[in-house]
Amino acid sequence: MSRPLLEVRELVVSYRRRGVARRALFNVSLSIGAGEAYGLVGESGCGKSTLALAVLGQLPAAGRLESGVVKLADETLDSGRQKHPRTAAALVPQDPGSALNPGMRVGEQVAEVYRYQQALSWRDSYGRALELFRRLALQQPEELLRRYPHQLSGGQQQRIAIALALAAEPTLLILDEPTTGLDATVQAEIVDLIGELRSKMSGATLLISHNLGLVARLCDRVGVLYAGRLVEEGEARDLFRDPRHPYTAGLLRALPRLGANKRDSRLEPIKGSLPPLGALVKGCVYAERCPLVQDVCGKVDPPALPAGSGRFSRCHFEEAVPLMRRGQSPSPEAPAPPPSPAVLPLLEARQLEKAFGSVRGRVRAVDKVSLVVSQGEVLGLVGESGSGKTTLAKLLVGLLEPDAGEILLFGERTSGRLEKRTRASLRAIQMVFQNPDTTLNPSWTVGAILRRAIRRLDPGRVDRGAGAEALAAAVQLRPQQLRARPRELSGGQRQRGAIGRAFAGSPQLIVCDEPVSSLDVSVQAAILNLLVDIQQERQASYLFISHDLAVVRYVADRIAVMYLGAVVETGSADDVFRPPHHPYTEALLSSALVLGGEPKPAVRMRGSPASRGATEGCRFHPRCPRKLGSICETTPPPWQRGAEGHEICCHIPIDQLRIQQEVQAG
Amino acid sequence: MIPALVILSMLIFTLAEVLPGDVGRTVLGPYATPGQVAALDRSLGADQPLPLRYGEWLLGFVTGNWGQSLLLRTAVLPLVADRLFNSALLALLALGIVIPLAVGLGSLAGLRRDSAIDRGVSLVGLALTAVPEFVSGSLLLVGFAVSLRWFPVTSQLTPGTGPLGTLDRLVLPALPLVVVLFGYIARMARAGTAEVLETSYFRTAVLKRMPRRRVLFRHVMPNALLPTISVIGSQVGWLVGGLVVVESLFNYPGVGKLMVDSARGHDLPVLEASVLTVAGIYMLSNLAADIVVGAINPRVRNPR
Amino acid sequence: MLSRVELQGGALLQDLEQAPARGLGWRLLATPTFTVGALIVSFWVLAALATSVFPLVNPLGVDPVHTLAPPSPGHWLGTDDLGRDVLARVLAGSASVLSIAPAATLLGLAGGVTLGLVSGYYRGFADDLLMRGADILMSLPVVITAVVALALLGSSEVNVILVIGFLFTPFVARTVRSAVLPEREREYVEAARLRGEKGPFVMAAEILPNVRAPIIVEATLRLGYAAFAASTLSFLRLGVQPPSPDWGLTIALEQPYIQIAPWTVLFPALALASLVVGVNLVADGLSKVLAA
16 A cells, blocks of 8 residues: 555553563554554454554553554654654544543533644634534534533434544544444444545544454454454455454354354354463464464464465464364254244233333333243343333343233242242242353352352252252353352353353243343353253243344344333244334344445434334334334334234334335345 | 431430430539539429420520520620631631642642652651641640740630731641641542543543643543542531640630530530531531532533 | 553453452552551550550559659650659550540441441332431531530440440441442342342342452541540540540640640650551551452
8 A cells, every 4th residue: 555644563562560561462563544444353352452552652551562663644653652742643432421521511522622733713613513513413413512421322422422533633543442332223323424434534544343243344454353463464355254364263153143043053162262461372372272273383473474465364374264164063953943832831921011210200111011931932132222121121030020010920920029929930030140240249159159049949959069060060160160259260151150050940931131242252152052052951941132133143032122111023033033024123133233245225213312202102103214104103003913923013014014124125 | 408407406405405314413513412403403494394495495596595604604605606706717727728738739649640749648648637636736736836936835815816916826726627637638639630530531631632731620620629529528527526626725715615615514505505506517518518519510510 | 440541451451450369468568558557556556465464564653753754764755744654654555545446446337337238238218217317427526426425424435435436337337338339239139139038148148248348448447537536535534534544635634734844745645646647557558458
């Protein structure tokens, strides 16, 4: 390329902690040209944020640029000079809300950039800020200028963080995980926005993310970072279609693709784990986890070998990667389809209601929801924040008491209050939670946690120690780990412990609330496999909640879609993901970032997330891209039946919906 | 706040008049005859039922009729008011010294974390705040009044002393108060400032390439000082306790000394009135701090 | 405690921070503030033990001839207005503070932890009531209330302990409650409830172990305040009574002689200052190490 805007050469960065220096980046080199978008991918702890901070000259006090050079525009950083007096780069950090000064109005925060960097007058700077807000598709920009950050939604905060970066008219724009924490549909809007801005920018863009789909959508070139080393680089399209490093290939195989189901494919986790920070490894750093490993890998650190035009890979055997055999032994028997639903349903919810808030602002978190979970099946529950799925889960489990409605376990009424439930029903329904860091009591050993669970949920079992060992084996934890406290275990191991605890009393139903959302991709695959296997072995049912559509598609037999407190569609996984489906489901699917294939024309919802439907009509009508007309506002939509067991709550006749959506999908 | 004050008044009244047993006995001491005690009880109205006595007392308090001091034989209200004024002078001087000093040094320490100045301020603050007022007061007395003779040994305020003379007498008693308050306020200011420096929005502000002064005063300080202000409000409680000690040590005619003297002398009307007044003022100061914080904190001013 | 910047700069740093609790003792000793404070406090504890259990010095020996004598080889720190040896009285005076302050702190802790746990876990009406009560109690300046209470109940060591302990309870309760509130929302607590565990078990076995650190720090802070308050009360002649060599009392009694015999006030003052500073240094060191 012509002279690159950003050039990083042989960058080595280390952190000093308690007197010991540990290396975070090992001789990383990359360059980004004008108008180009470079994606840096890797899992947590790989060093991508460190690279961004080093480029900005904003390494924390403990960090040091040991050697190498960073050249941006006409500024150079090296071991002698680590901080810019003025940098030509701008950063949109990971958590946009915290990037905004909580004590200052957002308009002022943007305007002051113009005032100080371009010496504009007070009035002019606000004019430019307003213009920028409009360009970023912020609704009611004049009013927004006067708001404080805590009064804005996540999507709005993200846009304003982007505005702050753009106002500086930077030579290099760095985006650090720009969509983490945002709802799928909001994410999609931000992604569209960034795509649009990119095409008009003359500077360079560095996008950092662990989300491969996002990077594929927005970037021209991609670099893969593993344990502080850049192991592969190339054009985005080529790299994701035809990876030339075993780690990249491993990541791609660990991801559930939209469309894959547990019955027809199996996720491949990457065995082993990330080396500890700053470990100096002889030979290739990935060797211990690599299916292609040979003797030479343990002795010689692979150089950056060319792997096609404009590509390189740090692997001795990069040509062999496309031929990589599936690492695992032949997958165990594909899971059988669930038994026919004619059998007595395991759990039934009827017209459940739960509202929160004061007299002035009552929010109906769960609004007359009815649901059925059959024995031996996995029911997936999909929805964004505010859909009520977590509240519904807590109602079913008994952690929250419903305002109205019934819950029936094997046909018998169960109390809404946890304290009033029988021992038997406590045994029957258990839960696996989202956050691996707080799901286990940090002061207890894993063994103690399991033994206590057995004591309460399986009182017949006398030898609790043996029981705990059996549970540990079932979730693939080693016996020594029973003596460990949670903080000594990794995220994946803690989640295994939590799953073991849930199964202590041989429950019939387990509610899984985003069980893999906080885990890295490679670990996610392993835990999903575990959940699928253990469900089959023990004939349990799951209510599996997730915002990640690919994960739900993989795991679930049936799916229910929730929007603003109500279920809008239920059906088998296949049926829900194909037309006809509810317009909301359509928008959700359209916002998912898919790897490979051409991007489909987008279906986007109108308006902003805060709008709620009027109580009489369809709750989705303010945002529905397929709104029929006034009937949607006045009359509650009927339940329409599609294929066997498939129901959609919409006014649009189902056949018409099918035709329209099939056309849309191309 | 009103219900809290009412409950407070009940507490004080109970404490003073009920707990120790017979009122007359409490006032006259163990050597008076039962006859004398009964007579005093009657004249004080202490033989009436409790709620009635409380009601009368409360009514009197609210209407400004605070009764007579048993020991000094003067009206209570002007006595308390006069002493209160003196104490206020002392308190204001102490606050006037400590707030700028502590906030300034504390913030500076927070801005230059782990530097010599930071360690110095933290250590000094930690050490000083632990020293009770009578200890530092005694040491200061020995040092400045006895050895160096810079300040007078007692701080009796005689009428006719001009402002400079008054100031002269106020300095030594104010210093122990400053010493005690400094540590906590400085640490809060330091913590608040250091915390802001760690935030994402601070880094964003730095990256905006604005002059340092703007970043400091518009981005750092307002957020850093928020927790400090509420701390200052609560520190007034320790200030009040400190006043008691300092006034006793330096013989300063303030309300603190009045409380101790009336407590020791079992002068119930004065005791009840002064304690309630001081407690009420303390509550007011906490309320004021809350209001100030609420006025500055945008989250409170503009709810979602 | 990792700063956000460091976390963003590399979640890798987390594995460095997983230093297990067995290192706690060594880490404490490595903290200068803690070590210095602990040394000071240990010195006075030894002095208290030495003078009360094994009477090595005589703090009560009156010598009418050599009153108010300046420091000399015979009396290293001089004598007071009754001819008693100041050094002996200073060493013996430690016992007074060191028996009152810890007892008052324990009393406050016992009440405060229980109330804080109950208030924080159950929330609702009980929480509102308890916290209102705590607010009212806390709105009374500690020293003033203690003065009033002791003046009317009578001054004695036991009363001082009771009053200070009682007045400290709401402070401890508030701190404990603040620590309990986030813990009770954690998933492991929900998991415990799903097992059918009852309230007392959840509070004591699940939550309490995880709020150990703030309780320990609060306890040491309270200890410092208790020493502060107890000595202030004895200074105001509302605590222990003569002829106790208590430091606060001594300072009050010797104050009239400050111009002619400053050593009678100086040394007890320095002793008291050093002890309270020592306790605060220990508290500071503990809070730094436990927060990491």
